[in-house]
Amino acid sequence: MTTIESGSGKRLTARGAKTRSKIVTEAADLMYVRGVAATTLDEVVAASGVSKSQLYHHFDGKDALVRAVIDLMGQRVIERERDALGTASTLADLRRWRDALVQNNALQDGAYGCALGSFASEVADHDAVARAALSQLFSEWQGLLMGVLRRLQEQGALAADASVDQLATGLMGALQGGYMLAQTARDVTPMATSIDMALAHIESLSAR
Template sequence: MTASTRTRPASERRLTAKGEATRARILDAASALVFAHGVTRTGVEDVQREAGVSASQLYHYFGDKQTLMRAVIAHQTAAILAVQQPELDALDTFEALGRWRDNLVTLQRSRHCAGGCPIGSIAAEIADDDPDARADLVDGFEQWEAPIRSGLATMRDRGLLRDGTDTDRLALALLAALQGGLVLTQTRRTTVPLETALDATIELIRSYATEPTPRPSC
């Protein structure tokens, strides 16, 4: 066996179907534990126990906890985007923004407002101490922001928003409002902060409309 083969992580090698299943089981277990307890309070032994694998299996697929947590970030980012489909890729009308907002609120109610944002909570713990993980988090938030940006730009191009509207800035504001709303919703155990933050930002977006738009009925 060559040195390059020995040092090459399992995640970069082609895995058997059984290997893929084992890796996925470890990643699912780690993601659930991190969402429930955070990065610091999730130990490698906890993941082993939850996934039903040995230490050698876990380290074979992920190498160390840092590598595992970076995989968790990618996994949680994909899960966030999947949950918000298809609305997230069609935020090109005010009605679509409203449906997306309602789905986000409903999701937090179904979780009893626990857990916050799956990647935002990770960022709060490790972004200052792990540059590689922070870069992954930046990429994760960019994947989330991109369809919002695209949808608002489409609204401007269709004439729903005034020419010259800075849709990039509005998209960032909407994602920031979502993140802040999730933190307060998690802390207060009520969706009111999330609803308020999203409604205020969508109202800001409405202020750039080319003509008055009907407000959703209560």
């Protein structure tokens, strides 16, 4: 019988892994829309179609499930950002990245914000393990932005003395702040404006 390693180190059969994956996927969908605190384990059980004993076989409690959800959401976000930023090397590429994020968030009128930012606001203060995982994910995301800015410098499109670290931090801050403003306003315009301001600053540092 084929077995695989679970995130907790347990050996799972293929069937067990499928059950665990279904639990995490359904929990992720619920927690993203409803929030972590508002999502109960009973709701996860009902949505995933498993028994409560099956859920507790895979997770010791809600904190463990939330950490698994963060891993899943983080994987989705980082894969999306790698696709968008991994080979980006021009300001036009960054604008296309901005357009894709804003347009995607507009589908729900900005209602749910950034998946990672939403989880960070709910769990960072009381779960050090989850906070560390989210911090690592944000660092990886910011690293992708730094990679684009470094390529701009290498091509002479960004001043050699510009700090790619600081610019990437500012761009990430504009993005996350924009997500929050859009979420509260139910309008992506503040998000678009925030990112545009950051990109305009980067463009102002173009090598002359």
